[in-house]
Amino acid sequence: MKRLIKNGILVDAQGESQQDILLENGLIQRVAPQITPTPDTEVIDASGMYVMPGGIDVHTHFNIDVGIAKSCDDFFTGTRAAACGGTTTIVDHMGFGPKGCSLHHQLEVYHRDAVDKAVIDYSFHGVVQHVDDDILHEMQSMVEEEGISSFKLYLTYGYKLNDADVLRSLKRLHEVGALTTVHPENDAAIALRRSELVAQGKKAPIYHAHSRPLECEAEAIGRMINLAQLAGNVPLYIVHLSNGLGLDYLRLAKKAGQPVWVETCPQYLLLDMNHYLREDGLKYVLSPPLRPHAELDKLWVGIADGSIDTVATDHCTFPYSQRLDMGRDDFTRCPNGLPGVENRMPLLFSEGVMCGRITPSRFVELTSANPAKLFGMWPQKGNLNVGSDADLVIFDPHAKVTIQHQDLHDNVDYSPYEGFHCQGWPVMTLSRGEVVATQGKFTGKAGHGRFIRRKPFAYPED
Numbered sequence: 001m002k003r004l005i006k007n008g009i010l011v012d013a014q015g016e017s018q019q020d021i022l023l024e025n026g027l028i029q030r031v032a033p034q035i036t037p038t039p040d041t042e043v044i045d046a047s048g049m050y051v052m053p054g055g056i057d058v059h060t061h062f063n064i065d066v067g068i069a070k071s072c073d074d075f076f077t078g079t080r081a082a083a084c085g086g087t088t089t090i091v092d093h094m095g096f097g098p099k100g101c102s103l104h105h106q107l108e109v110y111h112r113d114a115v116d117k118a119v120i121d122y123s124f125h126g127v128v129q130h131v132d133d134d135i136l137h138e139m140q141s142m143v144e145e146e147g148i149s150s151f152k153l154y155l156t157y158g159y160k161l162n163d164a165d166v167l168r169s170l171k172r173l174h175e176v177g178a179l180t181t182v183h184p185e186n187d188a189a190i191a192l193r194r195s196e197l198v199a200q201g202k203k204a205p206i207y208h209a210h211s212r213p214l215e216c217e218a219e220a221i222g223r224m225i226n227l228a229q230l231a232g233n234v235p236l237y238i239v240h241l242s243n244g245l246g247l248d249y250l251r252l253a254k255k256a257g258q259p260v261w262v263e264t265c266p267q268y269l270l271l272d273m274n275h276y277l278r279e280d281g282l283k284y285v286l287s288p289p290l291r292p293h294a295e296l297d298k299l300w301v302g303i304a305d306g307s308i309d310t311v312a313t314d315h316c317t318f319p320y321s322q323r324l325d326m327g328r329d330d331f332t333r334c335p336n337g338l339p340g341v342e343n344r345m346p347l348l349f350s351e352g353v354m355c356g357r358i359t360p361s362r363f364v365e366l367t368s369a370n371p372a373k374l375f376g377m378w379p380q381k382g383n384l385n386v387g388s389d390a391d392l393v394i395f396d397p398h399a400k401v402t403i404q405h406q407d408l409h410d411n412v413d414y415s416p417y418e419g420f421h422c423q424g425w426p427v428m429t430l431s432r433g434e435v436v437a438t439q440g441k442f443t444g445k446a447g448h449g450r451f452i453r454r455k456p457f458a459y460p461e462d
């Protein structure tokens with residue numbers, strides 16, 4: 001089936017121009033100012049709309065088992081929600097497996113979870129939960145044979161790594177062509193603060209934020225920047241940045257030429273820690289937590305000035321009913337994580353592009369081009385070049401939509417963005433040329449999504 005999108009404003013990370021775009025066999029076949037359709041071509045009129053590379057969300061947790069609970073979106077409902085929100089590829093962070101398991105163990109579990117379920121293309125980040133010679137050796141085959149060219153290390157939670165193991169991982173992962181990503185929070189500081197708060201009976205949701213203030217995160221970011229330098233100035237990617245101090249450390253490192261990149265998420269740009277004081281404050285328990293309002297503005301500066309590289313979601317869903325059951329009397333018992341995969345694109349488009357903070361091209365860079373480049377999917381994805389996958393989103397800048405959970409396509413029972421007004425909305429999503437969502441309706445099918453065997457890490461050229 002051939003599809004021709006006519007009269008739209010094509011946007012990639014370089015700029016925008018009015019062009020037609022022809023899709024065939026799942027790929028972008030032609031881009032030109034005027035393309036005349038043949039009789040077998042379905043024509044989509046995109047007059048007045050932006051036609052952009054589909055979103056790439058490089059931080060989701062579908063089907064994750066966090067020990068005390070299992071998240072409620074699987075690779076079907078999670079990718080369905082993603083597709084309806086203009087995202088055409090996700091890279092999921094695999095959860096921890098049994099103690100001592102190999103790197104391949106979790107990969108096999110996740111392949112089983114995703115195959116026949118995903119409605120858009122997907123990949124996984126590896127997870128390093130312990131370090132020994134076998135694991136260091138195994139990293140190579142994960143990259144070369146399995147196409148897993150990024151891994152995550154945790155500095156907190158049960159399988160946190162110590163500094164020596166972080167150093168060994170950073171060095172080895174770079175050697176084998178993988179990008180190291182890290183969840184940076186100072187575990188010992190958090191554990192101490194949490195135990196002090198709990199001992200004082202301070203167990204309401206607001207104390208979740210007080211138990212892990214931004215210094216815990218910024219300290220660990222600074223530490224990771226220095227460890228990456230010590231490991232041989234190796235590439236490093238910081239996930240889910242929530243505060244301005246951590247961003248300042250990253251700016252310093254970038255200015256010195258160190259290869260570091262950083263992701264933030266819509267929740268850190270749009271929601272502040274006052275949400276924990278609401279009656280439904282448990283809805284917002286995630287780590288790192290929501291921050292004081294001043295931090296939001298600092299992150300927006302980073303979005304605008306180029307010092308933040310990607311926007312992902314950390315989509316990890318636990319129903320509000322379950323959060324209440326578990327965490328009503330004690331925030332430490334509430335599973336951590338927020339929904340968001342369906343609203344990343346419209347929220348950043350509305351608050352970023354339509355509010356005049358960023359250009360449409362910068363939006364594409366943050367949501368698609370940079371993720372593709374950093375995670376081994378460029379130029380297959382993240383652009384509108386002839387020969388690339390026909391993964392597209394069409395945005396109507398005139399549409400006004402109020403986010404209501406009842407209209408979303410995930411499997412959770414609330415949205416942290418309930419009632420948000422969006423100017424501009426994704427009205428059609430195409431995955432390899434197939435329309436997987438249109439006008440808020442899911443039109444794709446389970447199993448359409450393919451596993452993306454990602455290329456080894458390469459330094460982005462610009």
Ligand SMILES: [Zn+2]
Binds near residue numbers: 061314
């Ligand atoms: Zn995460």
